Structures are given as structure tokens and as C-alpha cells.
Amino acid sequence: MAVVKTLEHFGCSVDFPQAQTCCGQPQFNNGYPQEARPLAERMIRVFKNSAYIVTPSGSCAAMIRDHYPELFKDDPAKHQEALDFAARCYEFVEFLTRVLKVDVSKLTLPDPQRFTYHYTCHLRGLGTTGEPCISLLKQLKGASFIPLEKAEQCCGFGGTFAVKYPDISGAIVRDKVQCGQKTGADVMIVNDGGCAMNIGGACHRQHGDFAVKHIAEVLASAIDAGESR
Amino acid sequence: MTAKAAGSSPGSLRHSLPVFNPDFMREAALTSADEALHTALDNSVTKKDYGRRATLAELPDSDALRTLAGDIKRHTLDNLDYYLAQLEANVQKHGGHVHYALGRDDANQLVIDIARQTNSKLIVKSKSMVSEESELNHALEKAGLEPLETDLGEFILQVDNDHPSHIVMPVIHRNAKDIGRVFERYFKVPYTDDPQSLAEMARVYLRQRFNQADMGISGVNFAIADTGSIVLCTNEGNGRMCTSRPRVHVAIMGMEKIIPEMRDLPIFLKLLARSASGQALTQYTNIITGPRRADEHDGPDEFHLIIMDNGRSRILAGDYRDTLRCIRCGACLNACPIYRKVGGHTYGSVYPGPIGALITPLFNGLAEHKHLPHASSLCGACYEACPVKINIPEMLIHMKKDQIDQGIAGFGEKLIFRLWTTGLRYGWTYRLGQFAQRVGMRLLPHKDGWITRLPGPAKGWTAIRDFPQPPKNNFRTLWNQRRVDRGTPEGKR
Ligand code: SF4
Numbered sequence: 001m002a003v004v005k006t007l008e009h010f011g012c013s014v015d016f017p018q019a020q021t022c023c024g025q026p027q028f029n030n031g032y033p034q035e036a037r038p039l040a041e042r043m044i045r046v047f048k049n050s051a052y053i054v055t056p057s058g059s060c061a062a063m064i065r066d067h068y069p070e071l072f073k074d075d076p077a078k079h080q081e082a083l084d085f086a087a088r089c090y091e092f093v094e095f096l097t098r099v100l101k102v103d104v105s106k107l108t109l110p111d112p113q114r115f116t117y118h119y120t121c122h123l124r125g126l127g128t129t130g131e132p133c134i135s136l137l138k139q140l141k142g143a144s145f146i147p148l149e150k151a152e153q154c155c156g157f158g159g160t161f162a163v164k165y166p167d168i169s170g171a172i173v174r175d176k177v178q179c180g181q182k183t184g185a186d187v188m189i190v191n192d193g194g195c196a197m198n199i200g201g202a203c204h205r206q207h208g209d210f211a212v213k214h215i216a217e218v219l220a221s222a223i224d225a226g227e228s229r
Numbered sequence: 230m231t232a233k234a235a236g237s238s239p240g241s242l243r244h245s246l247p248v249f250n251p252d253f254m255r256e257a258a259l260t261s262a263d264e265a266l267h268t269a270l271d272n273s274v275t276k277k278d279y280g281r282r283a284t285l286a287e288l289p290d291s292d293a294l295r296t297l298a299g300d301i302k303r304h305t306l307d308n309l310d311y312y313l314a315q316l317e318a319n320v321q322k323h324g325g326h327v328h329y330a331l332g333r334d335d336a337n338q339l340v341i342d343i344a345r346q347t348n349s350k351l352i353v354k355s356k357s358m359v360s361e362e363s364e365l366n367h368a369l370e371k372a373g374l375e376p377l378e379t380d381l382g383e384f385i386l387q388v389d390n391d392h393p394s395h396i397v398m399p400v401i402h403r404n405a406k407d408i409g410r411v412f413e414r415y416f417k418v419p420y421t422d423d424p425q426s427l428a429e430m431a432r433v434y435l436r437q438r439f440n441q442a443d444m445g446i447s448g449v450n451f452a453i454a455d456t457g458s459i460v461l462c463t464n465e466g467n468g469r470m471c472t473s474r475p476r477v478h479v480a481i482m483g484m485e486k487i488i489p490e491m492r493d494l495p496i497f498l499k500l501l502a503r504s505a506s507g508q509a510l511t512q513y514t515n516i517i518t519g520p521r522r523a524d525e526h527d528g529p530d531e532f533h534l535i536i537m538d539n540g541r542s543r544i545l546a547g548d549y550r551d552t553l554r555c556i557r558c559g560a561c562l563n564a565c566p567i568y569r570k571v572g573g574h575t576y577g578s579v580y581p582g583p584i585g586a587l588i589t590p591l592f593n594g595l596a597e598h599k600h601l602p603h604a605s606s607l608c609g610a611c612y613e614a615c616p617v618k619i620n621i622p623e624m625l626i627h628m629k630k631d632q633i634d635q636g637i638a639g640f641g642e643k644l645i646f647r648l649w650t651t652g653l654r655y656g657w658t659y660r661l662g663q664f665a666q667r668v669g670m671r672l673l674p675h676k677d678g679w680i681t682r683l684p685g686p687a688k689g690w691t692a693i694r695d696f697p698q699p700p701k702n703n704f705r706t707l708w709n710q711r712r713v714d715r716g717t718p719e720g721k722r
Contacts, residue, residue: 001707016704029607031629031638121608150275154566158606163689165604170693171261171570172606201694204679 002220003056003092009223010102017046025063026159033071040068041078044085051088052099056216057193058091062125065089091122092216093191097132107222109142115218116185116210117145118176118199119152120192133191133215140222148188149179155190157198173202180210187211189218245333245540245592246578247364249392253600256575266402266572273401274563280507281560281614287509288499298496299618302554305487306545312454312487313536319457323519325532333363336537340365340446340479341372343533347477349374349443353435355461355468356380357448358396358557359481359537361579365446376446379435379467381428388415394573394581397505397559402572435467445471445529449482450556451497452534455490458518459534462501462511469513478520478529484536485545485553497556500616504560540592548631549624552588554617561611561621567604576601583611583621590628596637602628 004014023043024036043064047053055061065086072078096102115137119130130151137145156162156172176199180188188203188210190196200212250256260266285291305312317327330336336359344352352369354360354376366387369376378387382400386393389411393399400408409422412430421427447468451460459480461468472478488497494516502508521528544553562568562582573581577598578589586601602625611621632638675681679695682688690696702710 001704001711029626030642031626031631031633033630121606121610124609124613152610153275153569154606154608154610156566156606158608161603161606163687165257166689166692167258167261168567168570168604169606169689171267172566173694175267175570197697198694201679201690201696204695205693 002214002216003054005220005223006096006216007054009219010096010100012100015050017050020046023060023063025059028063028067028071029159036067037071040064040071040082044068044078044081047085047088052095053085053089054092054095055089056092056191056214057122058094058120058126059122059192059194061089061091061094062122066125091126091128091191092214093133093136094126094128096136102136103139104136104219104222105139105141107140107219107226109140109218109222110225112142112144113187114144114146114183114185115187115189116148116180116183117151117189118148118155118180118195120190120195121154122192133189136215136219137189140218142222143218146183146185148183148185150175151179155195155199157192157194159194162194162198169198170202173198174206177203177206177208181208183210185210187213187218189213189215191215244594244597246362246580246589248578248593248597250574250577253575253577253598253604256577257571257604260571260575263572265404267570269401269404270569270572273398274395274569277398277506278560278563278614281504281563282507284503284507284509285500288503291500291503294496294500295616295618298500298556298616299554301488301493301496302556302617303551305489306485306550306553309484309487309545312489313484315454316452316457316487319455320519320532320534321457323457323532324522325457325519325534328533328535330535330537330539333537333539334368336363336481336535336539337365337368339533339535340369340481341374343477343479343531344369344372344374344444347444347531349475349477351438351442352376352444352446353379353439353442353467353471353475354383354446355448355463355471356383356399357446357481358579359448359483359539360446361393362483362539363481363537365481377435377438377442379439379465379471380463381431381465381467384431384435385411392574393579395559395562396557396580396582396584402574439470439474442471442475444477444479445473445475446479446481447472449480449486449534450501451494452482452487453489453491453494453516454487456518458491458516460494460498461515461517462498462513463515464506464508464512466513469515472515472517473527473529476529477531477533478517479533479535480517481535481537484538484541485555501556501558504558504614504616544588544591547591548627549587549591551619552584552591552624554619555584555588556617558616560614560616561619564610564614566606566608566610583625584619587621587624587628595628595632595635599632599637602626602632 007014022039024039027036068082068086069079072082117130117134123129134145137143155176156169162169190199190212191214196212203212288294320327328339330339352374366376378384385400385408394402405422405424408427409420412427413420416430447461449459450462502511520530520532561584565583568582576585580588586605590598590601605625607622609622675698678698680698681691681695683691683696
């Protein structure tokens with residue numbers, strides 16, 4: 001609900017079409033484009049009437065933008081629909097900073113906290129960097145920012161990769177948790193569901209000290225604090 | 230001066246690439262637990278990766294340069310027959326010989342033949358990945374010849390019977406202590422692990438051998454079609470010694486190493502050293518055009534260029550042509566989170582890292598090296614690093630699909646994906662799946678909100694990390710609750 005709260009705070013009206021399921025990325029990435037196609041069609045249909053589609057997990061946005069048009073390259077009508085859908089689709093931070101151009105400098109966290117930031121890999125696919133999110137953090141009152149060593153190194157999630165190759169994935173995410181520990185931050189910002197589950201799960205297993213959160217959760221807590229004041 | 234083709238039977242029964250480690254999973258389990266290896270790799274490849282970023286950032290528009298380099302390579306590959314003929318003619322014009330080798334054994338035989346014809350025995354070698362492909366040293370030794378690697382890293386590996394684990398930094402998996410013991414045995418000297426002294430030992434020894442050598446073998450970083458030149462980029466100067474001191478110089482290249490014109494070269498030079506090691510240029514850049522001329526003081530009497538196919542024309546004709554753009558800079562290895570944890574040998578053959586994961590199955594057949602396209606988190610760091618913009622992640626996905634189409638993927642996996650998709654395709658199956666998941670997960674072993682053991686195919690997850698327990702009220706429930714509270718029907722805001 002943090003995403004909804006933040007978007008509404010900045011003046012959007014938010015809908016959640018119940019018929020949506022999954023964008024089909026796991027199918028596509030594992031070499032099953034024919035299985036991904038009906039899921040993509042469903043998504044395009046479900047969101048036909050939305051002006052913007054915003055997703056908190058950036059890898060879904062990357063899937064939609066990078067691969068939906070290609071899935072329908074042999075069907076001109078559907079290809080056009082896919083392009084049109086992709087053009088309306090945004091990752092959460094991207095939407096806040098590029099479309100809404102929000103100013104969060106008036107928001108104050110309920111308690112001061114130290115943050116670090118992990119660069120999730122889908123940002124590469126979206127052609128953006130971690131900077132927009134870090135600048136949001138820096139604007140927030142009560143937030144301090146500590147850079148993460150090897151921030152741009154993948155956390156080792158990679159969808160089915162994490163399950164199929166636990167040894168390799170485990171070595172990579174251990175490294176990520178260690179780098180997180182070194183920052184001494186209270187919170188690591190991870191703006192993707194899969195990566196957050198991975199880093200959070202490894203941090204818990206290794207008895208790490210930091211929490212893993214989505215930037216929307218942080219913004220929503222600041223908005224809440226403002227509203228209760 | 231004629232061009233000779235060796236080898237007549239296409240696709241010899243041997244694999245195109247030698248296989249050193251057939252068991253990927255076993256090797257990966259060992260290396261991903263090897264903290265010392267991780268530290269060594271972090272200190273070298275991770276640093277080089279940052280060096281690459283920093284030196285590329287010095288260029289006015291490195292992204293445009295990479296696009297250009299990729300386009301030049303694509304154009305060359307699309308017209309490879311033309312440029313090969315042009316290269317051949319121009320090498321011959323300058324007094325060199327050109328030979329074509331279909332398979333890797335053919336390439337080795339060509340070198341052996343040239344050695345016999347020129348009465349060569351001691352052969353000094355500078356680094357060449359193609360010669361690793363063909364296991365040239367073994368073949369030469371078998372033929373009674375004496376090959377000697379002169380790149381420091383390759384020299385260490387040769388005297389210790391080891392294989393390179395990186396395209397550019399072959400000995401990256403060994404530390405100074407290790408190397409100290411190798412040299413102690415080989416040179417019969419007191420043990421030292423001081424890198425300076427070790428390098429000096431090798432230098433003194435190699436210097437003397439350079440002077441005695443009959444033949445020098447080099448790889449080729451770029452072959453320039455319109456001038457018939459080959460370009461060598463090295464940091465130790467051994468390449469220059471190998472190609473100028475002995476009487477005979479044999480250069481071996483994969484047939485994709487061509488660029489059309491001399492004026493294309495600066496584009497690639499600007500990218501190669503930056504991508505490989507974060508240097509603006511390598512210490513030595515040699516442009517070699519034919520053997521020594523009558524009025525020149527140094528250089529070999531004979532120059533031979535061996536152009537090896539070894540499966541490349543098959544790759545050229547298929548869906549993976551872009552892989553042949555590769556200039557073997559190693560940037561994708563340095564950027565790769567998997568490579569940083571498993572090292573080079575885990576990939577099983579001579580080409581490790583992201584590009585190796587892609588081309589090893591192409592060379593040896595998709596049924597071989599089944600794990601390679603899957604053992605990737607598809608993070609995209611390799612694509613981002615590649616100076617010729619090879620979209621490795623996309624091609625890995627394509628390769629998984631090819632595996633499925635060729636019946637290489639397991640039936641069980643296919644079934645899982647079919648069921649998964651069905652679950653996501655219809656509203657009721659989705660809700661059923663979500664419900665089952667929520668109820669099921671409550672039954673699993675857990676600790677303060679985290680599941681510690683998942684069953685079945687998902688057990689890999691909890692082998693090394695916990696899994697969040699689903700919250701009591703998921704987003705949909707909360708959303709519906711809010712909708713009811715506000716009295717808005719679905720679809721209205
Ligand atoms: S694939 Fe690209 S990054 Fe990797 S070695 Fe080849 S040229 Fe370099």
C-alpha cells in the first residue's frame with residue numbers, strides 16, 4: 001500500500017485492476033516465449049484504460065518495455081498495442097522523478113535513519129541509474145545516505161537462477177550482505193521484489209543488522225508522519 | 230606465394246573446443262565456497278572493471294564509440310568472404326603466406342609443417358586464445374618441438390601444467406605464494422613470493438630463450454584487410470620479441486578477427502585496452518605487415534598467417550552471428566557477478582565468463598555444457614560492459630529456447646512452466662494458486678516471519694537464505710478492504 005499512498009499523496013488517482021497477474025518474465029527468461037505471450041496479452045488487455053502503469057518492481061517494467069513489443073513482432077496490431085502499453089509503463093522511482101517530478105524535501109522521516117542503496121539490475125534495461133532514487137533519499141529530512149560498496153553488482157537473484165544454482169547465487173548474495181553490513185546503515189533500499197526477497201532472506205539467515213526496504217515504504221512512512229502531525 | 234587450405238573433412242569428430250571440466254555443478258559448488266578465490270578475483274577483476282568505467286568515461290562519447298565498433302564488426306561479419314579474400318591478397322602482396330585451417334587439428338598441423346620446413350625447434354609464443362582452442366602446445370610437443378610461452382602468466386601455467394582462467398589475465402586464479410612454489414621447483418632456486426623477484430627470474434630466463442628461438446608464434450588482436458597487417462596489443466613486450474627476433478613468425482587468428490581498414494583501427498584501440506584493463510592503450514601496440522624487407526634491420530625472414538575456422542562458419546550462418554564480434558577484451562568477465570564467484574575453470578573450456586557461457590555450447594553443441602546458458606542471473610552487466618555491444622543476456626535466453634526446441638531441456642521443467650503459466654492465465658486459477666501458496670506456507674518451518682525450509686524444486690532458495698512468510702493480509706485483500714470502506718466499485722477510483 002506504500003506505493004498507493006505515495007502516488008496519491010502526490011496527486012495521482014490510483015487503480016488496481018484485479019484481473020492482473022504476472023508479466024511473464026520468468027517464462028520469457030527461461031526460454032518459453034510462447035508461455036509468456038498469453039500473459040503479456042492479458043496484461044495489455046487489463047491495463048487498456050490506464051494512463052500510466054506504475055510498478056514497484058522495476059524488472060517487470062523492464063520486461064514490458066524491452067520484450068513485450070518483440071513478443072508480438074509477427075502481429076502488427078498486437079505489436080502496436082505492446083509498444084503503446086510499454087510507453088505508458090514506468091518503474092516507481094522513474095515515474096516519481098521523470099513524470100511527476102516530485103519534491104520530497106518537505107517530507108520528514110518519523111525517526112532519523114541511515115540508508116544505503118543497492119542498484120538493482122533491471123535499471124540497466126530501463127536505461128537509468130540509481131541516482132534518481134539516491135537523490136530522493138538525500139532530499140528526505142531525517143535520512144542520511146551511505147554509499148554501498150559494489151552497489152552495481154547483481155545480488156544473485158536472477159529469478160529461477162537463485163533456486164537452480166543456490167551455491168553461486170548464495171556466494172553472490174553473501175557478498176552483498178557483507179557490503180551492506182560494512183556501511184553500518186539501518187536500511188538498504190532495494191527497489192525490486194525479487195532482489196529484496198533475496199537480500200532480505202540472506203540478511204536474515206546471516207543475522208545481518210540492516211533492514212531491506214522499498215523506497216516507497218520509506219516515503220510512505222514520512223507521509224504518514226506528516227499526516228499524523 | 231599461395232594460400233593453402235588444410236583439412237578437408239568439415240566438423241571433425243572432436244569437439245571444436247577442448248573440455249577440461251565437464252561437471253559444471255561440482256566445480257561451481259567448490260569454487261563458490263572458495264573465499265580465497267573470491268578475494269583474489271575481487272582484487273583483480275573487480276578493480277579492472279572500475280578501471281574500465283573510469284577510462285571509458287574519459288572519452289567524449291564512449292557509448293557512441295561502442296555502437297560504432299559493433300557496427301563495423303557486424304558489417305565485417307556480413308561480408309566476411311570479401312574481407313578474407315582482401316586480407317589474403319594484401320598479406321601475400323607484402324611477402325607473407327596465408328593458410329586456412331578448418332579444424333583445430335588442421336591449424337596445429339600447419340604450424341608443425343612450417344616448423345619442419347624451416348628447421349625450427351625452439352618456438353617462443355606470445356599469448357593467443359586461438360592456440361588454447363587448438364591445444365597447440367600439446368600438439369607441438371608431441372611432434373618433438375619445443376614451444377615456450379613467454380607471456381608471464383601463460384609461462385607460469387605452462388610450467389605448472391595448468392590452464393588459463395581468464396581471457397586476458399590467464400593466471401588470475403593463482404597467488405604469489407603459489408607461483409613462488411612453482412618457480413622454486415622449476416628454476417631450482419630458493420623460495421620467494423616477492424612478485425618483483427619472480428617476474429625478474431622469468432624475464433632473465435625468457436630473454437635468453439628469445440635469442441635462441443627459431444620460430445615465434447603470436448595471436449592476432451586485429452587483422453586489417455586493406456593493408457594486410459596484423460595488430461598485436463601486449464603489455465609485457467614479449468609479443469614484440471616473439472615476432473621480431475626469430476627467423477620465422479607464425480600468427481594464428483580466428484577468422485572473425487578482421488577489421489576492414491586501417492582507419493578503423495584507432496576506434497578499436499581506444500576501446501580494447503580500456504575495456505580489458507582500464508588502460509588508455511596497452512604498453513605495446515605492434516602493427517606488422519609482412520616479413521622483414523630487404524632494407525630493414527630486424528624482423529623475421531618468413532611471415533605466415535593461419536586463419537582458423539574451427540566451427541566459426543557454422544556460428545556465422547546461425548542465429549548467434551553477433552558472438553563473432555567479440556574482440557576478447559575480457560570486460561564481460563570482469564563485470565560478471567558469476568565469474569567473480571566461480572572463476573574461469575568452472576566454465577569447463579577455454580572461454581570463461583559470459584562470452585564463454587555463450588560460445589562454448591555453440592562450439593561444442595548445445596547438448597554439451599547444458600548448464601552454461603542457465604547459470605546466469607541475466608543481470609546485464611556483460612552487455613553493459615561489452616565494447617562491441619554483444620547482447621549476451623538476450624542470446625543466453627535464446628539459447629535456452631533452442632535447448633527446449635531441440636528437446637534438451639527436461640520434461641519436468643517444461644511441465645512446471647506450463648502449470649505456472651496456466652496458473653497465471655486465468656483469474657480463478659491465479660486466486661486458487663495464491664490461496665494454496667498462502668495456506669501452504671503457513672505449514673512450513675519458520676522463524677520470526679521467515680520460512681527456513683522450502684520444499685521440492687524451491688529448496689534451493691532456502692539452502693542459503695530464508696523466504697519471507699506471506700503477510701496475513703496481502704495487497705489484494707487490503708485493496709479490496711479499502712474499496713469496500715470507500716464504497717467504490719472496482720474499476721472506479
Ligand atoms: S563479449 Fe564483449 S566484453 Fe566479452 S570479451 Fe568479447 S568483446 Fe569483450
